[in-house]
Amino acid sequence: MVAKETPTFSFCDQSDLPLWVQLRDRMEFLINSGFYEPGEKLPTVRKYAADLHIAYNTVSKAYMGLERDGYVTTVRGSGVFVNDLDSLPREGDRVDALVEEFVKSCLKEGMTYDDVPKLVSKHVRRMKRSHEEK
Template sequence: MRDKENTNAALFEINEKSSIPIWLQLKNRFIYLITSGYYKPGDQLPTVRGLAADVEVNYNTVSKVYMSLEQDGYIESKRRQGAFVLDVSDKPGVSIASTAEIVTIEYLKRCNELGMTLEDIEEQFGICLADAKAKRN
């Protein structure tokens, strides 16, 4: 059985050098994990305190993520029981494809901020994709 702390730390890797705020990185990751089916409707999420400790971020940061996810209809918090994933299958714009599109747009934006042209981005992406395929095989 995997160590729960190591699982959360691996699932929610934070890029402290990113221009994206930590709370938004966590929220985006949760949305991906929910829409991709990693977390299924009814699954209980890690506790706020537990996740904060596992990924070494402030408790208030994780609390903000959970409140935002609840406001957006991804999770439901039940007093003294925890946070649970809601069924978002019929929610407009919620799919792996739309989540991937959001991530791709952010990737393009960040590469543009680095001064890369679309051709540079395409070349870099191709290299990374080839490396990922090689590692998979």
């Protein structure tokens, strides 16, 4: 089987999302769209990094995110392979994982468990006001 060309990708410098998240989301799209098919081996982290002119660690983190969310499986010594879409977690599971990751990040920044809901409430109120003003 001939390896596919690495798809082009434009990163958004104005985005609040880190580069690895943008790449992870793009790769999720490529898997969901069928560009990468179940069982297909993804390009190596080094190849993806070289082709996109980005850091190896950025691609590695994106791959780890895809694996955490069930899109790919790493087979030591063989590579990273696309999982069957039917085995993906339900959308609610993904949101739960995002919330858990957010809370852990807040705790690492020195916040307490009691601080987290206050922070979220503050931002929800601000976003709601902004939305209602439109």
